[in-house]
Amino acid sequence: MRSVISDILSEGGIDVVAQAKNGREAVKAVREHEPDVVTMDVEMPEMDGIEAVERIMAQHPTPILMLSAHTDEDADVTFEALQKGAVDFFTKPGGEVSMEMSRLKDQLVDIVLTVAEAEPRTEADATNTNAAADVATESYGGQPTLVIGSSTGGPTVVEEVMSSLPLSASLRILVVQHMPGGFTGRFAERLDARSEYDVSEARDGARIGGGEALVAAGDRHMEVANYSHGRLRVSLTDDPPVNSVRPSVDVTMRTAAEAIDDALIGVILTGMGEDGADGIRALKERGGRTIAQDEASSAVFGMPKRAIETGCVDTVTSVESIPAAILDAVPQEAY
Incomplete structure (x- = not known):
């Protein structure tokens, strides 16, 4: 070898x-x-x-x-x-x-x-201050959906972000990490163990509501098939790779923008290539909030850079500050 x-x-x-x-x-x-x-x-x-x-x-x-x-x-x-x-x-x-x-x-x-x-x-370097404990008293609303896209250097960063998100935000989370089949199931288990959210590997037809998350299965695109009453359903496809990858962040973000009429948040983390740039554009055009990891904290600044170059990213910040930026984008509960 x-x-x-x-x-x-x-x-x-x-x-x-x-x-x-x-x-x-x-x-x-x-x-x-x-x-x-x-x-x-x-x-x-x-x-x-x-x-x-x-x-x-x-x-x-x-x-x-x-x-x-x-x-x-x-x-x-x-x-x-x-x-x-x-x-x-x-x-x-x-x-x-x-x-x-x-x-x-x-x-x-x-x-x-x-x-x-x-x-x-x-x-x-993964300081992970666990913002979940600091913001647990906040009151959130809006039934927000969070779509996270990452590639090279991403798994540990996704873990860091997920572990800092409080269950009280009641996010519906979709994670697209460029990763082959056979690894995404284990990745979902790690996220489930390290966060307050119920995380699983996506299956065709899987549904999630607030407080739940899906990780795109290796070598399958994850599309948001429909959304109703705060619950979304995904479908998995064997369609050709997009941006030379499958699963593709663009596919998930684009279909989320088409299907979901509640609050949307898109995050692009470290990774090579341009996957996610078109997805961020679609989320922004739909009225979603968009976030990209900064160059200093990215292992590879390819994906965040391309997303930022679209002009559709609202916030560029370090990995440590991304959980707070996500929570800032979650609508507050109306009284």
């Missing part, structure tokens, strides 16, 4: 400065070579990927791309690595390693180049 990956990256114009057969060697190699980016396996002898990520981020913060298998166990470990500071992950294919990896070489080269440009964010 090391040889195959090194060959792919070298052929893609990337200078591979070192290889390491375990986490201990990886930590030493990062210290000696100071690379722009590290590809890190999850399972390794002597020192696994989790400990290696933790040590690298403590000693010499460097953008790290995790290589993960399509298993529940690897999914759990991958999310832990992201929590420790890894920027993103790439799923290793099954079957014959060399042939399958070669088939995905363009994707691997692209994501390594993207992660190399990311600003590493250590676990300590």
Whole structure:
């Protein structure tokens, strides 16, 4: 696997400065070579990927791309690595390693180049002041729907935002994180455990009301099919990728703008590419409030930048201030 990956990256114009057969060697190699980016396996002898990520981020913060298998166990470990500071992950294919990896070489080269440009964010950076406790006494109304879109660097940021939203705001939350199938279910479980909201992976025909959230299923677009009496229903489709991704933030935001006649809030977080820009425009034209993560706190400023360039973003702020910006956009209960 090391040889195959090194060959792919070298052929893609990337200078591979070192290889390491375990986490201990990886930590030493990062210290000696100071690379722009590290590809890190999850399972390794002597020192696994989790400990290696933790040590690298403590000693010499460097953008790290995790290589993960399509298993529940690897999914759990991958999310832990992201929590420790890894920027993103790439799923290793099954079957014959060399042939399958070669088939995905363009994707691997692209994501390594993207992660190399990311600003590493250590676990300590996720301060998460948990605004939920501070604003629980507020009275909210308007049956608001919140649509969150994110990509590279997004999972931990989404967790941070979700954990700071009080249940008293009674949001209906739709999360679109660029993530392959097999990982979105685990991601939904993490959000469910870390927030006051009831979070689940979206199923075709799923309905949610206030205090509930859906995470778009990997490799399926999530559309808002209808909305009535404060409850919305989603449908999942296998339509072609939009902006080269599926699920697409644009699809969910656009259909939310078409179907929902109550308060709408759109948030674009860290990520590569332009997905979400058209969705933000659709929400704004519908009268929704729009928020984008600022460059300083974004691992990759691609998606927020493109959204901001539409001229349809109301608020640009740090990840720590996004929960407060969301709550500012929620209508107050009328007396």
